[in-house]
Structure formats: C-alpha cells, structure tokens
Amino acid sequence: MAWNVFKFCTALRGLGSIMILLVLGVVGVSYYAVVITNYGPRLAAGGLGSLIAFSILIIFHCLLVMLLWSYFSVVFTDPGCVPLGWRPAVDEEKGDTDPLTMTEFPDDKENRKIRYCRKCNHLKPPRCHHCSVCGRCVLKMDHHCVWVVNCVGALNYKYFLLFLFYTFLETTLVSLSLLPHFIAFFSDGEIPGTPGTAATSFLAFVLNLAFALSVLGFLIMHISLVTANTTTIEAYEKRTTAKWRYDLGKKRNFEQVFGMDKKYWFLPAYSEQDLRRMLALQGLEHPSKPDSNMQQL
Incomplete structure (x- = not known):
C-alpha cells in the first residue's frame, strides 16, 4: 500500500506554530550573524570594506522584507474554498452533473x-482536491505545507513560489557573506569576534547553506510545474494521460499563476485588473486547449 504523506501531515497539525517560530528563529540567527555581528560594525570602518558591508546589508534587508512578506502572505491567505452551492455550467441533459465514479483524469470522453x-x-470544481489536513476541498490544490501551516492552492500558490524564490536568494547571500568566517573557523588564524559570535556565524552559515540547497530543489521542481501548468498532485495523477488539457504554452501557463501585469510578477500581490480579467486566478475556471476530444473536468 502506498504511503499517504497527507496522513503524516495530519499528525503534524499541532506543530503549526512551532514551524513558524522555527522559520523566524532561522531568520533571527541570520540577522544577528550578518547585521549585528559581522557587517553592521564594518560600516564605521570606512574604505572599501565599509562599501562592501553597506551593499551586503542593503541587499540583505531588501530580500528579507520580500521573504517575510511572501511567507506571511502564504500563511494568512486562504488557498481557496468551494463557494457554497457552487454548480458548474454544464448541460444537465447529457448527464454531466452525475458524480465521478472513475479516475479524476479519464481518457474516455463519454x-x-x-x-x-x-x-x-458538494460538487468539486475543476482541479479542486480535498485536503485531509484542513478537512475541506481546496481550489487548485498543490499540497499541504507544514512550513507555512496552510494549504497551497489557487489563491496563494504565487506567494508560495515567491517565498521559495526569495528564501533561496536570501540564504545564498547569507551563506556567501559568512563563508570567510566559516573558513576561518577551521583555520589556524585568528577568528574575529568572541567565541559566541563565531559560533553564531558558524551556525548561521550551516543553516542557510542547508536551506539554500534544499529550497533550490523545490524551486526547480515548481518551476517545471508552472511551465506545464500543473500542480504537484496533478503531476502525479496525470502520468497515464497522453495530453494535458491545461497546458497552454509556457508564457500563458506562467500568466495563469503570476498574472499578466509584469509590475506584480515579483510581488506577493495581484493587480485589480488581473483579478477581474483572469478567472483562473480565482481558482474556479481554468482555460484549456480547444480540443474536441478533451473537455474540462
């Protein structure tokens, strides 16, 4: 019997606040090591070292703001639920309103x-799935993430991707900025600062390097999902499907998640115009290929 990862997540439901504190703890250690201990004091030194420190601190704080903005957008944004009394616009004379009894991605049109x-x-819109952790159906559900204590779905998937993106950039910056201190920790030379600050820099380097490498794998995976206009669940369930009806091309697939307004692509928000004109962002209607042999679920 296949292992149900969502049942495992159910056991971790009570750890939600702890996961948030863990994320904030890593941010706090990194901030102390980079700003308070190492590069903040260098601002008064003058010369090239002061300019380098200033540049690192500016980039660090900009990425930190975007990281936290994206993170809490995922945490506090409802991923999307089925509206009360929702019914699809179908031809009831053809019997299309009967519940599914076969697989969610049948090849037989009839x-x-x-x-x-x-x-x-209740009826389920296209690409909607039931989350066993949240105990409800989620629109265009990708997965339930214990790190954000929330489901990742239609209304917060973009925020989740931006959280991965800015986390990778921030942890990479911290790792590179603390690399000289990490090397000095194992060298015979003099280690700057007190033993406590040296240990903090060492811990921050190890944590950020581990996060950078792990997040990079998730980021690459989700980029491939976005370009194919699919989710983690759908990528697993459509393995036997020859064609994927929602694959509209890389550009349009990207817009289905990030919107058409380029000014908002790297912000955890959408323009009002995109929200009005792109129904896919609301999670209830999804454009598909105009193929007579395939119709939306």
Missing part, C-alpha cells in the same frame, strides 16, 4: 462527469 466530494458533500 465517462467524463462532474466530480463530487463525499467528505464535504
């Missing part, structure tokens, strides 16, 4: 019917 959640007792 058997393709509206999906129904027996746990929530």
Whole structure:
C-alpha cells in the first residue's frame, strides 16, 4: 500500500506554530550573524570594506522584507474554498452533473462527469482536491505545507513560489557573506569576534547553506510545474494521460499563476485588473486547449 504523506501531515497539525517560530528563529540567527555581528560594525570602518558591508546589508534587508512578506502572505491567505452551492455550467441533459465514479483524469470522453466530494458533500470544481489536513476541498490544490501551516492552492500558490524564490536568494547571500568566517573557523588564524559570535556565524552559515540547497530543489521542481501548468498532485495523477488539457504554452501557463501585469510578477500581490480579467486566478475556471476530444473536468 502506498504511503499517504497527507496522513503524516495530519499528525503534524499541532506543530503549526512551532514551524513558524522555527522559520523566524532561522531568520533571527541570520540577522544577528550578518547585521549585528559581522557587517553592521564594518560600516564605521570606512574604505572599501565599509562599501562592501553597506551593499551586503542593503541587499540583505531588501530580500528579507520580500521573504517575510511572501511567507506571511502564504500563511494568512486562504488557498481557496468551494463557494457554497457552487454548480458548474454544464448541460444537465447529457448527464454531466452525475458524480465521478472513475479516475479524476479519464481518457474516455463519454465517462467524463462532474466530480463530487463525499467528505464535504458538494460538487468539486475543476482541479479542486480535498485536503485531509484542513478537512475541506481546496481550489487548485498543490499540497499541504507544514512550513507555512496552510494549504497551497489557487489563491496563494504565487506567494508560495515567491517565498521559495526569495528564501533561496536570501540564504545564498547569507551563506556567501559568512563563508570567510566559516573558513576561518577551521583555520589556524585568528577568528574575529568572541567565541559566541563565531559560533553564531558558524551556525548561521550551516543553516542557510542547508536551506539554500534544499529550497533550490523545490524551486526547480515548481518551476517545471508552472511551465506545464500543473500542480504537484496533478503531476502525479496525470502520468497515464497522453495530453494535458491545461497546458497552454509556457508564457500563458506562467500568466495563469503570476498574472499578466509584469509590475506584480515579483510581488506577493495581484493587480485589480488581473483579478477581474483572469478567472483562473480565482481558482474556479481554468482555460484549456480547444480540443474536441478533451473537455474540462
């Protein structure tokens, strides 16, 4: 029997606040090591060292603001739930409103019917899945993330991707800026600062390097999912499907997540115009290929 990762996540439901504190703890250690201990005091030294320190601190704080903004946007933004009494716009004379009894991605056009959640007792929009951790259906659900104590779905997927992006940039910057101190820790030369500050710099370097490497893997995976206009769940479930109806090309696939307004691409927010004109951002309607042999679920 396949291992159900979501049942494992259910056991971690009570650790939500701890995970947030852990993220903030890593941020705090990094801030102390980079700003308070190492590069902050160098600002008064003057010369090239002061200019380098100033540049590192500016970039560090900019990335930190974007990281925290994206993180708490994921945490506090509802991923999207099915509206009360939602019903699809289908031809009921063809029997399309019957619940699904087959796989969620059937190849037989005649058997393709509206999906129904027996746990929530309501119809499910396209690309909607039930989360066993949250106990409800989530629009365009990607996965339940214990790090953000929330589901990642239609309304906060962009914020999650930006959180990964800025986390990778921030942890890489911290790792590179603390690398000389890490090397000095194992050298025979004199280690600047007190033993406590040296230990903090060492810990911050190790933590940030580990996060940078792990986040890079997740970031690469999700970039590939975005370019194919699929989610983590859908990537697993459509393995036997020859074609994917929602793959509209890399550019349009990207816009389905980040919107069409380029000014908002790197911000955890959407323009009002994008929210009005792009129904896919709301998680209920998703454009698909105009293929007569395939229709939306």
